[in-house]
Amino acid sequence: MTTHPHRRLVLAAAALTVAALSAPAWAQAGADLSTWDRIINSKTLRIAAVAGGAPNYQKDLGTGEWSGIMIDLAKNLATKLGAKLEISETTWGNAVLDLQSNKIDIFFGLNPTPQREKVIAFSQPLFNNAYSLIAKKGFSPKTWAEMDTPAVTIAVDVGSSYDNLVTTMYTKAKILRFEKSADATLAVQTGRADVQPLVVTLSAGIVKKNPGIGQVVVPEPVKSTSTNAGLRMEPDQRWRAYVDEWIAELRRTDAINPIVLGNLDKLMNIKREEIPAIVRF
Incomplete structure (x- = not known):
């Protein structure tokens, strides 16, 4: 039997109405829900992780399991919330877009640059990561100031926080800028540069893998950059307040x-x- 087109439309509309009424209230609200309400109602915490981002993120290619500093922090937060942790894969470049599009609730491990602060919110710092140097063999500056001389060559990846750091500090030192951080490291290894500035968690790992590159130096006074959690910008501030209090408790203990x-x-x-004693996270 053929159903009249008008009747088919009526039946379809009725089916959609039934489906909507049977769905949970939080699912019906969809994107209208604040992050806090979505987490509380769904009992899930959505994060994203970056493959190959050790020690912050690391994915076991055999099992698909994630580990790392930021994964441990996310698990701690999910446990406190009584929520299931859902992990999607992203890149450092796409993490901000994932927050803006409401794909995730939080992203761990972002530095609050002025550009990022225009489009997403940030928690208070999770920890401060000290700036250090990968220094060539035989070169071990004790202070940042002593490197501001034409005799010193510094290698950085262009446009990075390290580029900003040395550009604001030095007027006399020679600065070599590369497209990739690995190319700046190679410049130190081959003797084209004397040092490469990196946060200590990265410099220590690079020198550990290849001791021939040089040594890790943390000049004084200690300079650091904060590692924060990124959040979606929204009028409801309950989620941000909860995350800040959770971080404060982690730091207190x-x-x-x-x-x-x-x-x-x-x-x-x-x-x-192997981490300079002056550094504490």
Whole structure:
């Protein structure tokens, strides 16, 4: 029997109405829900992770399991919320877009640059990551100031926070700018540059893998950059307030330092004694 087109439209509309009424209230609201309401109603915490981003993120290609500093922090937060942790894969470049499009609830491991602060919100710092140097053999500057001389060549990846750092500090030192951080590292290894500035969690890992590159130096006074969590910009501030209080509690109980050091050891075989003693996370 053939159904009249008008009747088919009526039946389809009725089916959609039934489906909508049977769906959970939070699902009906969809994107209209604040992040806080979505998490509480769905009992899920959505994050994204970056493959090959050790010690922050590392994916086991055999099992698909994620590990790393930021994964441990996310698991801690999910447990506190009584929520299931859902992990999607992204890139550092796409993480901000994932937040803006409401694909994830939080992204761990972003530095709050002025450009990012225009489009997403940030938590208070999870920890401060000290700036260090990969210095060529035989070169070990004790202070940042002593490197501001034409005799010193510094290698950086163009447009990075390291580029910004040395550009604002130095007027006399020679600065070589490369498209990729690995190319700046190679410049030190081959003797084209004296140092490459990197946060200590990265410089220690690079030198650990290839000791022939040089050594890790943390000049004084210690300069650092904060590692924060990125959040979606929204009028409802309950989620941001909750995350900030959670971070404050982690810091009060010194829970972050062992998470960072533990993952440096587990994922990169970097022992505490290989991180300059002046550095604390």
